[in-house]
Amino acid sequence: xxxxxxxxxxxxxxxxxxKCILKDVSISVKKGEFLTLLGPSGxxxxxxxxxxxxxxxxxxxxxxxxxxxxxxxxxxxxxxxTVFQRYALFPHLDVYENIxxxxxxxxxxxxxxxxxxxxxxxxxxxxxxxxxxxxxxxxGQQQRVAIARAxxxxxxxLLLDEPLSALDLKMRKDMQIELKEMHRKLGITFIYVTHDxxxxxxxxxxxxxxxxxxxxxxxxxxxIYNEPQNSFVADFIGESNILNGxxxxxxxxxFAGHExxxxxxxxxxxxxxxxxxxxxxxxxxxxVDNAQIVGKxxxxxxxxxxxxxxxxxxxxxxxxIQDYNAFEPDTEVGLIIxxxxxxxxxxxxxxxxxxxEMTDDTHVKFMNGEFECLPQEGLSAGDKVTxxxxxxxxxxxxxxxxxxxxxxxxxLLYKGDHYHLTVRTDDREHIWVDTNDIWxxxxxxxxxxxxxxxxxxxxxx
Amino acid sequence: MKRFxxxxxxxxxxxxxxxxxxxxxxxxxxxxxxxGNWTGFSTKLYANLFTGNMQGTGSLMSAIENTLIIxxxxxxxxxxxxxxxxxxxxxxxxxxxxxxxxxxxxPMLNPDIITGVSLFLLFVFLHVSQGYVTxxxxxxxxxxxxxxxxVLPKLTQMNPNIYEAALDLGATPFQAxxxxxxxxxxPGMISGFILAFTMSLDDFAVTFFTRGTIGLDTLSTYxxxxxxxxxxxxxxxxxxxxxxxxxxxxxxxINIRKIRNSNQQAA
Amino acid sequence: xxxRSSWALPYAIFLVLFVALPLILIMVYAFQDSSGxxxxxNFTKFFTDADAIGxxxxxxxxxxxxTAICILLGxxxxxxxxxxxxxxxxxxxxxxxxxxxxxxxxxxxATAELFxxxxxxxxxxxxxxxxxxxxxPFMIYPIYNILNKMDKSYAEAAADLGATPWQVxxxxxxxxxxxxxxSGIMMVFMPTVSTFAISxxxxxxxxxxxxxxxxxxxxxxxxxxxxxxxxxxxxxxxxTTLLQDNNKENSGVIV
Numbered sequence: 007x008x009x010x011x012x013x014x015x016x017x018x019x020x021x022x023x024x025k026c027i028l029k030d031v032s033i034s035v036k037k038g039e040f041l042t043l044l045g046p047s048g049x050x051x052x053x054x055x056x057x058x059x060x061x062x063x064x065x066x067x068x069x070x071x072x073x074x075x076x077x078x079x080x081x082x083x084x085x086x087x088t089v090f091q092r093y094a095l096f097p098h099l100d101v102y103e104n105i106x107x108x109x110x111x112x113x114x115x116x117x118x119x120x121x122x123x124x125x126x127x128x129x130x131x132x133x134x135x136x137x138x139x140x141x142x143x144x145x146g147q148q149q150r151v152a153i154a155r156a157x158x159x160x161x162x163x164l165l166l167d168e169p170l171s172a173l174d175l176k177m178r179k180d181m182q183i184e185l186k187e188m189h190r191k192l193g194i195t196f197i198y199v200t201h202d203x204x205x206x207x208x209x210x211x212x213x214x215x216x217x218x219x220x221x222x223x224x225x226x227x228x229x230i231y232n233e234p235q236n237s238f239v240a241d242f243i244g245e246s247n248i249l250n251g252x253x254x255x256x257x258x259x260x261f262a263g264h265e266x267x268x269x270x271x272x273x274x275x276x277x278x279x280x281x282x283x284x285x286x287x288x289x290x291x292x293x294v295d296n297a298q299i300v301g302k303x304x305x306x307x308x309x310x311x312x313x314x315x316x317x318x319x320x321x322x323x324x325x326x327i328q329d330y331n332a333f334e335p336d337t338e339v340g341l342i343i344x345x346x347x348x349x350x351x352x353x354x355x356x357x358x359x360x361x362x363e364m365t366d367d368t369h370v371k372f373m374n375g376e377f378e379c380l381p382q383e384g385l386s387a388g389d390k391v392t393x394x395x396x397x398x399x400x401x402x403x404x405x406x407x408x409x410x411x412x413x414x415x416x417x418l419l420y421k422g423d424h425y426h427l428t429v430r431t432d433d434r435e436h437i438w439v440d441t442n443d444i445w446x447x448x449x450x451x452x453x454x455x456x457x458x459x460x461x462x463x464x465x466x467x
Numbered sequence: 468m469k470r471f472x473x474x475x476x477x478x479x480x481x482x483x484x485x486x487x488x489x490x491x492x493x494x495x496x497x498x499x500x501x502x503g504n505w506t507g508f509s510t511k512l513y514a515n516l517f518t519g520n521m522q523g524t525g526s527l528m529s530a531i532e533n534t535l536i537i538x539x540x541x542x543x544x545x546x547x548x549x550x551x552x553x554x555x556x557x558x559x560x561x562x563x564x565x566x567x568x569x570x571x572x573x574p575m576l577n578p579d580i581i582t583g584v585s586l587f588l589l590f591v592f593l594h595v596s597q598g599y600v601t602x603x604x605x606x607x608x609x610x611x612x613x614x615x616x617x618v619l620p621k622l623t624q625m626n627p628n629i630y631e632a633a634l635d636l637g638a639t640p641f642q643a644x645x646x647x648x649x650x651x652x653x654p655g656m657i658s659g660f661i662l663a664f665t666m667s668l669d670d671f672a673v674t675f676f677t678r679g680t681i682g683l684d685t686l687s688t689y690x691x692x693x694x695x696x697x698x699x700x701x702x703x704x705x706x707x708x709x710x711x712x713x714x715x716x717x718x719x720x721i722n723i724r725k726i727r728n729s730n731q732q733a734a
Numbered sequence: 735x736x737x738r739s740s741w742a743l744p745y746a747i748f749l750v751l752f753v754a755l756p757l758i759l760i761m762v763y764a765f766q767d768s769s770g771x772x773x774x775x776n777f778t779k780f781f782t783d784a785d786a787i788g789x790x791x792x793x794x795x796x797x798x799x800x801t802a803i804c805i806l807l808g809x810x811x812x813x814x815x816x817x818x819x820x821x822x823x824x825x826x827x828x829x830x831x832x833x834x835x836x837x838x839x840x841x842x843x844a845t846a847e848l849f850x851x852x853x854x855x856x857x858x859x860x861x862x863x864x865x866x867x868x869x870x871p872f873m874i875y876p877i878y879n880i881l882n883k884m885d886k887s888y889a890e891a892a893a894d895l896g897a898t899p900w901q902v903x904x905x906x907x908x909x910x911x912x913x914x915x916x917s918g919i920m921m922v923f924m925p926t927v928s929t930f931a932i933s934x935x936x937x938x939x940x941x942x943x944x945x946x947x948x949x950x951x952x953x954x955x956x957x958x959x960x961x962x963x964x965x966x967x968x969x970x971x972x973x974t975t976l977l978q979d980n981n982k983e984n985s986g987v988i989v
Contacts, residue, residue, distance in 0.1 A: 061631045081634040082643075088635045094628035098650040107646075108636035159636060473814045477826065480811055484833055484867065487844035490851075502844070503851035548745055555742025567742055570749040573757070576920075576975055577968075578928030580945050584952055584964045585756030591957065592759050608752040611745070671839055671931055676952065690839045691931050699843060707840050714835045722828050 012037040012162060012195050013058070018067035020053055020219075025434065027053045028064070029219045035163075035197065035212075040189050042198045044206040045216035046242070051199045052091075054216070055165050058197065059088045071163070086163040087156035092172060093148045095140040101127075101151050102136040108159040126154040129188070146177045153188070163195045170205065182208055203243045207231065215239050236351055237426075240282040241419055247288075247325050249422040251281035251350065259350055262422060263321030264298055266343060270350040280351045285328040287347035290315065290339050297340025301325070303333045317341065323422040358395040358437055361465065363388065370462060373435040375411040375453075379460040390465040397426065397440035399459035402451045409452020413437070415445045429453065488711055495704035502699060513705045527700055530689035537599075537674075537685060538667035541606035545663045548607070549614025550656050554648070556615065557622040571616075574609045582609055583676030590677065597679025605677040606667045613666060614659035621655035760968065763961035776962030786947065790966070793944035796858075797927035800865045801873075804922050805915060807866065808873035812914075815874070816881035827878055830871045842868060842935045856938040864936040865926055872921040880914030881907070916978050923974060928967060 013035040020028040028050045035041050043051040056062040058069065060081030068077045076084055087108070095104050102123055109119045127133050130150035140148060149169060156164055169185075170178045186209055189196050200206055206213050207227040215222040215230065215238075223235045234240035237248050251261030253273040259266055261281045273279060294300045301319035313332045317325050317339060325341070333339055362372030364387055370379045372393045385391065406412040416436070417428040427439045429451060437453060445451070491502070495513070499506040556567055574582055586605045590597050629651070633643035671687035678688065693699055767773045780786050811830075815823045833841060845864045846856065854860060884907065892906045893899075930945030944967065951960035 059631070059635060061634070080640075081631065082637045082639055086635075088632070090626075090628040090632055092626055092628065094626045094632040096629065096632070096647055096651070098647075098653075107633070107638075111637045111642060111646075155632075155636065477811060477814055480807065480870070481826075481829055484830065484870065487841055487848050487867070488833060488836060490848050491840075491844045502847040548748065552742050552745030555739055555745070558739040559742060560739075563739075567746055567749065570746075570753050573753050576924070576971065578924050578945075578971065580928045580930060580948060581760075581964055581968060581971070582756075584948060584960060585760050586752065587952060588759040588763055588957065588961060589752070589756040604752065608748075611748070615745075665835065669835075669838060675931075675949075686837060687839050690837065690843065694839075694843055694935060699847075703840065707836065707844075711836055714832060718828055718832055718835075722825060726824060 010037050011035060012039075012072060013197075014070040014073075015054075015058070016068050016070070018054065018057060018064045018069070020050075020057065020062070020064050027219050028057075031067070031216075031219070031221055033214055033221070033224065035195060038193055038195055040186075040196045040198065040209060040211045042200060042206040042210040042213045043216060044200060044203060044213050044242075045222075047201055049201075049216045050219040051201075051216050052167060055088075055167055055197065055199050058163075059086060059165055060084050085161055086165055087159050087161040088165040088167065089149075089152050089156050089169045091167045091169065093152040095148055095151055095155070097141055099140070100136070101132065101138050101140060101143070104140060104151060105155045105158050107155065112159075122158050123154075126158045129157075129191070130154045130184075145173050146181065149173065149181060153185075157188075157192060157194075161194065163197060164192075166196060166198045168200055169198075171200075171202075178205075185209060207243070215242065217242070233349055234282055234351065236354055237280050237282070237419055238417070240280075240349070240351070245285050245326060245328075247283045247285060247422060248419055249281045249283075249323070251279050253277045253279050253350060257345075259348065262299060262319060262323045262325070266298065266348055267345045268348040268350060269345050270348075273350065273352070278353050278356050280353055282349040282351065283325075283343055283347060285314070285326040286312070287343065288325060288327045289342040289344075290317070290327050290329050290331075290333060291342070292333075292337070292339065294338060294340040297342055299325075299341040299343075301339060301341065303335050303337045303339055305335055306332055308332070324420075325422060355438065357397060358393075358400070360393045360395075360435075362391050362393045362462075364391060364462075368457075370460065373411060373431055373437065374433045375431075377410055377455055377460060378457045379462060380457050382462055385462070385464060392463045392465045394461040394463075395437075395455055395459060397438050398424075399455060400429075400437060400439040401454045401456070402427075402429070402439060402441060402443070402445065403454060404451070406450045406452040409454050411437075411453040413451055413453055415447055415449045415451060418445065418447060488707075491704050492708040492711070495708045498701070500701055502701075502704070512702055516702045516705050516709075526684060527689060527702060527706075530684040530686050531706075533599075533683065534668060534685040534687075537603055537606060538664050540603050541610050541667045542660050542664040544603075544607050545610035545614045546656055546660045549611045549659060549663075550618050550652060552611070553615045553618035553622060553652075553655075557619060571612045573612075575612050575616075579609075579670065579672035580676075583673040586673065587676040597677055598681045598683055601677045601679065602674055602683065602685075605673045606670065609670070609673060610663035610666055613662045614656070617659035617662060618652055618655040621652050625651060757968075760961045760964050763958050764965040765962075766958050768958060776959050779959060780962060780966065786963075789942055789947055790944050792941070793927055794970070796861065796865070796933075796943065797923050799862060800869065800926045801919055801923045803862065803866050804870050804873040805918070808870055808918065809877055809915070812874045812877035812881055815878050816884075823878075823882070827875070830874050834871050838868060839931055839935070842932045846935050846938070856936065856940065858937070858941060861933055861936045861941060865929075865932065868932060869922045869926060872925075873918040876917040876921065877911060877914040880911050884910055920974070920978055924971060927970060 011034045013033075015031060015033040018028055018031045019026075031050075031054060033041075043054060045051050053062060057064050060079065064077070068075055070076070071085060096107065099107065105123045105126060106119050109122060114122075123136070124133070127136060130153055132147065132150050132154065135143070135147065140151060143151065152169070170181050173181060182205060198209060210227055212224065213227055213230050214224050217238050223230055223239045225233075230239060230243055234243060240246045240248050249261045251259050253259050253270070253275070254265065255275050256271040256273075257268055259268045259270070259279065259281060291297070299319050299321075301317040304316045304318050304324070306313055306315045309328070312328045312330055315327045315329065315333060317327055319325060319341075327341070360372040362370050364382065364385050365371050365376055366387050367385060368378060368381050369376055370391060370393060371377075403409055411431050413429040413431040415427055416430040419426040424440050424442050425445070427441060427445060429437050429439055431437065431453070494502055494505070496508055496510065497506050498509045498511050556564060559567065582605070586601070586608065590601050595601060629647060630643055633647040634640065638646060669687070671691065674685050675688055675691070684692070690699070690703065693703075764776055765772055765774070767775055815826055818826070842864060845867055846860070849856060849860050888906050888910060889902050892902045897905060928945050929943060930949045933941060933943040934946060944963070948960055948963045948967070951963065
């Protein structure tokens with residue numbers, strides 16, 4: 007079987023207790039590829055890396071390296087080496103001994119150890135440091151030693167767990183360039199974990215965006231940036247305007263109160279979609295005659311290279327725009343968006359849908375909470391039902407204890423004229439909410455739903 | 468002026484603190500049977516101690532021997548048991564960890580007499596005849612917690628990825644333990660060992676309750692029985708003096724070194 | 735990961751056998767008569783015996799007095815040491831700790847002999863002085879430790895906000911050093927309340943403390959009564975420990 011995939015991750019799932027960390031994750035990694043696992047903290051990327059290295063085990067699924075199943079191979083027998091987040095250099099050994107550690111265990115002859123250690127020291131530009139105590143090195147130097155210690159063993163795959171996160175900004179930029187260069191020279195596969203989207207875009211051949219244990223998108227940096235597949239990716243990578251829209255027909259989409267030509271086809275007619283427009287793709291000008299959207303500048307901030315402006319449109323939307331020219335607040339402006347710069351995405355969901363059960367004819371239980379509903383004819387306690395609730399009909403309140411359910415604001419998205427929140431309940435269920443109120447990520451909230459807003463249908467097995 | 472009084476206070480306390488020891492040291496250079504009765508300068512007690520030429524030599528010497536051997540065994544076993552336990556405890560979570568640290572704290576909080584009585588009752592209950600073995604077991608019981616507490620902080624300070632880094636570089640779990648974990652835990656193990664050793668040397672109450680009736684004596688129980696009989700073996704005086712001078716020198720050397728090192732690092 | 739937590743298993747078994755079980759046995763024996771049947775007799779015996787109650791009260795009294803004297807003498811000493819230049823204070827603190835390395839019984843015996851030679855009658859006075867002498871270093875060390883580690887900027891901040899040196903001491907440094915005082919109290923009170931040999935030496939066996947009664951009962955095979963007395967002491971220890979738990983802060987053990 008000819009296959010140039012060095013690693014095959016197949017259907018890996020993992021939970022800690024009832025907390026699901028990875029859900030059915032599958033990734034193929036090509037030989038020599040620089041692959042980045044990107045996601046916010048707690049998304050499962052480090053867990054996945056640890057499973058690859060052999061420090062953790064998956065609940066289900068398998069991992070192949072060079073076509074060989076290594077799911078049950080202990081870490082010291084895997085052809086991979088790791089650069090740890092906080093380096094994990096051995097403090098009782100000096101720089102040379104740290105790097106030689108793996109080779110000594112393999113009983114490599116002393117003169118060869120010497121040769122190889124010197125070679126990698128040169129590669130990471132640490133030649134004069136071999137006798138130094140690791141604690142006396144700066145963060146950047148420790149970083150280099152950690153990389154040297156891993157690559158001296160000539161692994162087929164190098165795993166890097168946020169290796170630059172402990173460095174300051176300037177150092178991080180320099181190390182990014184060095185890492186890329188090192189990857190080119192060594193020609194081995196790098197699997198890189200980070201939460202820094204800029205780092206991922208700079209370094210990677212392929213980016214895997216993870217959130218909440220689920221792969222959101224796999225693609226090249228350009229794909230991921232230009233054609234995000236869902237609103238999470240669009241929001242996480244770079245800055246963007248994400249708006250509710252409607253695909254009127256092929257190549258015609260309506261959002262922000264206007265109809266726009268676009269290049270997308272095959273969504274169907276009159277279908278709800280999400281629309282992404284990058285702030286640098288909106289043209290802003292003084293003339294309002296031939297503009298697609300007109301509005302008034304609300305704020306304007308200089309960002310070093312460009313200006314970042316927020317414009318209130320006449321249809322009540324707020325858009326972020328980046329441009330090299332500044333437009334003072336309160337200036338009347340016109341906006342134009344090119345068809346190719348409009349990215350249309352399928353909506354992941356259009357309303358909240360849950361499986362539930364009637365507890366009596368005016369109460370229904372779903373998401374582990376019991377809600378009052380309108381009297382349901384023909385349904386009695388114990389009947390299995392499907393419950394639907396519109397995003398805008400979920401009521402969030404300040405005092406969690408006053409809600410039927412308690413939860414935490416887990417993710418929020420500004421959609422131009424309202425916020426779209428993902429709220430995670432204490433039982434780790436999700437409910438999506440459209441609101442004009444301002445909440446912050448991490449806010450604890452109570453969740454209520456009015457009886458008239460709960461739609462119930464009998465569920466047939 | 469304030470400074471002067473402060474200095475005086477410290478020195479006064481020290482003089483009071485050292486008076487009895489100096490007292491013993493002074494009277495180790497006279498032959499009198501009763502402490503406090505000066506019968507002229509003599510080094511005979513020292514000579515007796517080293518030549519073994521005295522009454523009851525055998526029992527004092529064997530008491531010293533017992534004390535040292537018991538302390539050595541107890542400290543060694545405690546260090547091994549405690550270090551392994553500390554690694555285990557460090558990797559535990561939740562209720563089990565709580566329970567074991569709670570149990571581990573008990574021997575340190577309990578007064579010696581309670582530890583002694585409770586272990587005495589255990590050996591009675593299990594019908595174990597008491598002697599050398601029970602004393603050693605008892606000493607391990609109250610020494611190990613100190614080792615655990617000396618090693619645990621070293622584990623918490625350690626980068627959690629260190630052990631994994633060793634595995635990642637090809638070490639088997641055993642090699643990772645021997646080549647990485649152990650060297651890093653060594654300072655904690657050494658201070659744990661020293662602590663255990665001195666606790667064992669100094670113990671009286673626990674030994675007293677667990678030594679049984681076979682006539683096993685450590686230095687502490689020997690002194691106790693001796694004093695209760697009314698007379699204190701005069702040769703104990705030079706022995707205490709030697710012990711004290713030894714400890715004095717040892718501590719001074721350690722501390723001077725420490726200070727010198729910290730000065731060097733500061734420079 | 736899970737595998738390595740099992741390393742604690744041997745010690746866990748050891749702890750159950752040599753720490754938990756013996757304590758349970760104290761309770762079991764305390765509620766049994768010599769034939770092994772359940773009884774409260776051991777406790778009624780204690781609570782109706784005026785002598786025993788008297789000894790118990792005296793033990794508590796001596797322990798409290800000793801602890802109080804140790805704080806009064808030890809706090810100023812720790813304070814002076816902590817405010818000295820670093821190198822000198824390090825040497826002096828070692829001087830304070832060093833006597834503890836000498837066998838405690840031997841030191842106590844020497845103290846008693848010293849009293850004897852100077853012609854002081856052995857009794858409650860000598861008992862207290864001897865105990866203070868034995869336990870003072872245990873009070874000085876933890877207090878010194880916490881004062882020494884204390885961030886000087888607290889005092890400076892207080893002074894900056896208008897506190898006089900006296901107010902800085904009472905309102906900032908004393909409260910902040912309380913954890914050290916508490917662990918000093920633990921290290922002094924616990925051993926004094928349970929001591930037996932030391933009190934015998936220092937009073938020439940004239941004054942009996944609670945520990946001595948426990949020892950005598952166990953030695954004369956009155957195990958059940960001895961266990962009951964031990965249990966009463968355990969309760970005292972438990973209460974003290976709970977009191978200090980509210981003030982939790984480790985100031986380290988002495989090496």
